Amino acid sequence: MEKNYDIIIAGGGLAGLVAAIQLSQTFQVLVIDPDDYPRHKMCGEYLSLEVNPFLTSLGINLEELSQVNINRFSFSRGSKSIETTQLPLGGKGISRHLLDYELFKIASLKATFFKERVSDVNYINDIFQVVAGDTVYQAKQVLIATGKRSILDKKLDRSFIKKKSPWLAVKMHYDYDMSSDLVELHAFNGGYAGLSQVENGKVNLCYLANYDSFKKHKDIDVFNDEVLCKNDALKQFFATAIPAWEKPITISQISFEQKEPVEGKLIMIGDTAGLIHPLCGNGMAMAIHSAHIASQHVTQYLNKKITRDQMLINYSTEWKSTFKSRLRYGRWLQRILLKENYTNIAYTLLERLPYLLPIIIKKTHGQSIKP
Ligand SMILES: Cc1cc2nc3c(=O)[nH]c(=O)nc-3n(C[C@H](O)[C@H](O)[C@H](O)COP(=O)(O)OP(=O)(O)OC[C@H]3O[C@@H](n4cnc5c(N)ncnc54)[C@H](O)[C@@H]3O)c2cc1C
Numbered sequence: 001m002e003k004n005y006d007i008i009i010a011g012g013g014l015a016g017l018v019a020a021i022q023l024s025q026t027f028q029v030l031v032i033d034p035d036d037y038p039r040h041k042m043c044g045e046y047l048s049l050e051v052n053p054f055l056t057s058l059g060i061n062l063e064e065l066s067q068v069n070i071n072r073f074s075f076s077r078g079s080k081s082i083e084t085t086q087l088p089l090g091g092k093g094i095s096r097h098l099l100d101y102e103l104f105k106i107a108s109l110k111a112t113f114f115k116e117r118v119s120d121v122n123y124i125n126d127i128f129q130v131v132a133g134d135t136v137y138q139a140k141q142v143l144i145a146t147g148k149r150s151i152l153d154k155k156l157d158r159s160f161i162k163k164k165s166p167w168l169a170v171k172m173h174y175d176y177d178m179s180s181d182l183v184e185l186h187a188f189n190g191g192y193a194g195l196s197q198v199e200n201g202k203v204n205l206c207y208l209a210n211y212d213s214f215k216k217h218k219d220i221d222v223f224n225d226e227v228l229c230k231n232d233a234l235k236q237f238f239a240t241a242i243p244a245w246e247k248p249i250t251i252s253q254i255s256f257e258q259k260e261p262v263e264g265k266l267i268m269i270g271d272t273a274g275l276i277h278p279l280c281g282n283g284m285a286m287a288i289h290s291a292h293i294a295s296q297h298v299t300q301y302l303n304k305k306i307t308r309d310q311m312l313i314n315y316s317t318e319w320k321s322t323f324k325s326r327l328r329y330g331r332w333l334q335r336i337l338l339k340e341n342y343t344n345i346a347y348t349l350l351e352r353l354p355y356l357l358p359i360i361i362k363k364t365h366g367q368s369i370k371p
Pocket residue numbers: 010011012013014015016032033034035041042043044045046047048116117118119145146147148149150151152169170194206207208254269270271272275278281282283284285287
């Protein structure tokens with residue numbers, strides 16, 4: 001059985017949902033995602049405020065959803081910590097459980113949702129055929145928003161998927177007493193952890209760890225105890241924090257390799273086009289922004305203002321000019337953070353020249369997105 005849409009979006013995370021909201025105002029849109037809403041997702045849940053005016057234009061009122069306004073940042077390694085600094089733009093502490101669900105509610109007013117995993121996409125005679133379960137759907141254009149890694153990356157033979165990635169991530173909400181206006185970043189051997197509050201007052205601990213460092217310990221509790229707790233601030237955290245869930249969320253094989261925003265005739269949005277290092281706290285904003293950029297170019301194409309090839313070139317060019325330098329700074333910062341001697345040099349430098357930190361943070365973020 002074949003069903004026809006103007007646009008099919010594979011993946012209903014932040015990027016897929018934002019594109020669905022925008023494109024379904026004019027076109028017939030189908031979103032395919034295997035998960036239910038609401039659901040927890042791997043994320044530090046610090047949302048940069050550069051997306052606030054844009055989200056407002058979509059009908060999301062961040063002020064109503066969360067009173068957690070984060071405008072201070074602190075950093076530590078071992079027993080050292082950099083004094084809290086003011087964040088240039090600031091962010092909201094908001095769970096993906098809430099944010100994705102709010103976007104889903106708006107998207108589902110006009111777009112159709114199908115709960116399944118996309119297993120293949122073929123481009124035949126100027127039409128896309130999308131395979132999900134036993135069903136084949138057809139669309140004039142397909143957007144891939146399947147996140148960091150999916151079965152489609154293998155099908156499309158993308159180069160990043162061929163390389164093993166050493167990164168895994170762990171996330172858990174806790175009851176813990178911490179200032180709601182603060183986001184903390186704590187380095188440990190082979191990784192780093194973020195701590196900040198979300199809308200219900202719980203504190204999100206989300207960390208990225210190198211698999212080589214993790215596998216020596218295997219178990220998350222032992223790893224927390226023997227590696228994370230070498231950092232004094234994290235030791236203090238674990239001494240009093242009470243887990244709010246039965247077990248943490250984990251994902252592995254997180255790749256920070258360079259990706260392309262266009263593959264063949266397919267448009268990639270969100271993490272599918274490129275993942276910035278989590279320490280920058282800009283991945284969600286980039287996912288939202290890339291979906292907005294893609295929606296504008298797809299609209300022009302479907303309204304017959306430009307050809308498909310022109311749309312793909314325009315999207316790719318705009319994606320690169322908007323995000324490439326952020327990704328570069330992110331890679332550079334992560335390299336510093338993970339090497340103890342580099343971090344120590346950076347620490348000494350920032351202690352003497354504290355005004356440098358907001359400047360560096362700014363480099364990994366963008367301007368406010370215009371609705
Ligand atoms: C450890 C860590 C901490 C982070 N912390 C922050 C932070 O504090 N602030 C910030 O801004 N960013 C952070 N990020 C980045 C941020 O989480 C991502 O950039 C963001 O989630 C990207 O959204 P997305 O829509 O591209 O992907 P996702 O939100 O991952 O959505 C992808 C969707 O695709 C679906 N899917 C997968 N495969 C298929 C398939 N075959 N067919 C159909 N659907 C499929 C999935 O079910 C999922 O719903 C962090 C990332 C990590 C790894």
